[in-house]
Amino acid sequence: MKREDALFDASFIDEDQINRILAKTRRESVSSAPAPLLAIIDRAREAQGLSLEDAAKLLFCEDEAVLGELFRAANAIKQKIYGRRMVFFAPLYLSSFCVNNCLYCGYRRDNKFERHRLTMDEIKAEIRALERMGHKRLALECGEDPRECDLDYLEEAISTIYGVREGNGRIRRVNVNIAATDVENYRRLKKAQIGTYILFQETYHRETYRKMHPSGPKRDYDYHTTAHHRAMSAGIDDVGLGVLFGLYDYHFEALALLRHAQALEESFGVGPHTLSVPRLRPAEGVDLQTFPHLVADRDLKKIVAVLRLAVPYTGLIISTREEPALRDELFSLGISQLSAGSSTDVGGYASASGNGALRSSAPPQFHLSDRRPPDEVIADLCRKDFLPSFCTACYRQGRTGDHFMPLAKDGSIQNMCQPNAILTFKEYLLDYASPEVRSLGEKTITQHLALIPSARTRVETESRLERLTQGERDLYF
Numbered sequence: 001m002k003r004e005d006a007l008f009d010a011s012f013i014d015e016d017q018i019n020r021i022l023a024k025t026r027r028e029s030v031s032s033a034p035a036p037l038l039a040i041i042d043r044a045r046e047a048q049g050l051s052l053e054d055a056a057k058l059l060f061c062e063d064e065a066v067l068g069e070l071f072r073a074a075n076a077i078k079q080k081i082y083g084r085r086m087v088f089f090a091p092l093y094l095s096s097f098c099v100n101n102c103l104y105c106g107y108r109r110d111n112k113f114e115r116h117r118l119t120m121d122e123i124k125a126e127i128r129a130l131e132r133m134g135h136k137r138l139a140l141e142c143g144e145d146p147r148e149c150d151l152d153y154l155e156e157a158i159s160t161i162y163g164v165r166e167g168n169g170r171i172r173r174v175n176v177n178i179a180a181t182d183v184e185n186y187r188r189l190k191k192a193q194i195g196t197y198i199l200f201q202e203t204y205h206r207e208t209y210r211k212m213h214p215s216g217p218k219r220d221y222d223y224h225t226t227a228h229h230r231a232m233s234a235g236i237d238d239v240g241l242g243v244l245f246g247l248y249d250y251h252f253e254a255l256a257l258l259r260h261a262q263a264l265e266e267s268f269g270v271g272p273h274t275l276s277v278p279r280l281r282p283a284e285g286v287d288l289q290t291f292p293h294l295v296a297d298r299d300l301k302k303i304v305a306v307l308r309l310a311v312p313y314t315g316l317i318i319s320t321r322e323e324p325a326l327r328d329e330l331f332s333l334g335i336s337q338l339s340a341g342s343s344t345d346v347g348g349y350a351s352a353s354g355n356g357a358l359r360s361s362a363p364p365q366f367h368l369s370d371r372r373p374p375d376e377v378i379a380d381l382c383r384k385d386f387l388p389s390f391c392t393a394c395y396r397q398g399r400t401g402d403h404f405m406p407l408a409k410d411g412s413i414q415n416m417c418q419p420n421a422i423l424t425f426k427e428y429l430l431d432y433a434s435p436e437v438r439s440l441g442e443k444t445i446t447q448h449l450a451l452i453p454s455a456r457t458r459v460e461t462e463s464r465l466e467r468l469t470q471g472e473r474d475l476y477f
C-alpha cells in the first residue's frame with residue numbers, strides 16, 4: 001500500500017489474514033510438540049524479531065516448560081538491549097470533557113458528572129506536584145472534545161508545562177495521548193515539541209470496535225487506526241501504539257498490534273517507538289462482568305514476552321493499572337518504561353499533595369492498582385538490581401525515529417543510555433529521595449557505573465556525577 005493511502009485507509013490491518021494465521025496455529029497447537037516452539041524462541045534470541053506466524057505460535061503455547069523458556073529469552077533480549085534500566089513517566093489528565101461514548105471508559109459522554117478542564121494555573125500546580133515527585137517525563141491525557149479541549153488549549157498547556165520550575169525540577173519531555181486528528185494538527189503538535197504521540201487502538205477487531213464506540217468521532221475505525229501514519233507523515237518521529245486488552249481475543253489483538261507496527265515500518269522505514277499493554281480496569285459505570293475477553297495475568301505475561309521477542313528495539317510500557325507484584329514480574333519480561341505515583345483524576349496530583357484548589361468529587365477515568373509513591377517503587381527496583389532512569393536525552397539530542405535505530409542496533413546507544421540513566425537517577429537521589437532510598441540508590445549507581453561499556457565514557461560519567469553533586473543539573477550524553 002502507498003504511504004498516502006494509509007493516511008486514511010486502515011486496510012493494512014487485514015482481519016482475514018490475521019484470522020487465517022490464528023486458525024491455522026490454533027489447529028496445529030493442539031498437537032504441537034515443544035521442539036519447534038523452542039527453535040522459534042532460540043532464533044528470536046538474536047533480536048531479529050518474529051514473523052506474525054511465529055508470534056501466533058508462541059501466543060497459543062500453554063506448555064509450562066516452553067513458556068519458561070519464552071520468559072527467559074524475553075528477559076535475555078531485554079538485558080541485551082536495555083540493560084536493567086527502567087524509565088519513569090507520569091500521566092497528566094488535563095480535561096475530562098469527552099464527546100465519545102467508549103463503553104469501557106469512565107469519561108464517556110453518557111456518564112453524568114461535573115467535568116473539568118484545568119486552567120493554566122491549575123496545570124502549573126499539577127506540574128509543581130509532579131516535579132516534587134521527581135518526574136521529568138509526562139504523558140498528557142484528555143477526553144476528546146473539539147470545543148472544550150482544542151489544539152490551541154493543548155499548545156498553551158504544553159508551553160506552560162515546559163515553563164514551570166520547582167526547585168531543580170523541570171519537565172523535559174511531554175508525550176501526548178490525544179484523539180486521532182489531522183496532519184495539520186500533528187504538525188502543530190510537533191512544533192510544540194512533543195516527545196511521543198501516543199494513541200491506543202483499543203481493539204483492532206472492527207466488529208468489536210463498532211460495538212465499543214457507539215457514537216462520536218472515535219467511532220470511525222479507519223480514521224482512528226491511521227492516526228499514527230498521519231502523525232509520522234507530519235514529521236512526528238516517535239509514535240506509540242497500544243491495545244486495551246480485555247475488549248477482544250488477545251491473540252488477535254497482539255498479532256494486529258504487530259501488524260500495525262510492521263505497516264508503519266513499511267511506510268516510514270521505522271516502526272513505533274513504544275507499545276503499551278493496558279488492561280481493562282473497573283471504572284464508573286463499567287461492569288467488567290460484561291466483557292467476555294478479560295485477560296488473565298498469565299496471558300498478559302505471555303503477551304509482553306512475545307512482544308519483546310517480536311519487536312526487540314521497541315519500548316514496552318506498563319502503567320499503574322497493574323498490581324505491584326505483577327508489574328515486578330513484567331519488568332523481567334521486557335517492560336522498559338513504567339509510570340509511578342499516577343493519578344487518573346483531573347487535578348489529582350495537586351489535590352493529593354494538599355496544594356490544589358480543585359476539590360472535585362468527579363470519578364477518575366478508571367481505577368488504579370499500584371498506588372505506591374515513586375520513592376517506594378524506586379526502592380523496590382533498586383533492591384532488585386534495576387536502574388531507575390529519568391532520561392529524556394534521546395529526543396532532545398534528535399535521536400528519534402530512524403536516527404535512533406542504527407545506534408540501538410549496533411549497541412552504541414549503551415554508551416549513552418546507561419550513563420544518562422545514572423546521571424538522571426543521581427539527580428533524583430540528590431533532589432527528591434528519602435535518606436533510605438538515597439543510600440540504596442548510591443549503591444545502585446556504583447553497581448551500574450561498572451556496566452558502561454566504554455572506559456572513557458565511564459570516567460566522563462564519574463566526573464559529571466561529581467558536577468551534579470556540586471549543584472549542576474541536566475547533564476546528558
Ligand code: SAM
Binds near residue numbers: 180
Ligand atoms: N481520549 C483519548 C483516547 O481515547 O484516545 C485519549 C486517551 S484516554 C484518556 C487514555 C486511554 O485510557 C484510552 O486510550 C483507553 O485505552 C484507556 N482506558 C479507558 N478506559 C479504561 C479502563 N476502564 N481501563 C483501563 N484503561 C482504560
Ligand code: SF4
Binds near residue numbers: 102
Ligand atoms: Fe473519551 Fe478517550 Fe474515554 Fe473514549 S477512552 S470516552 S475518547 S476519554
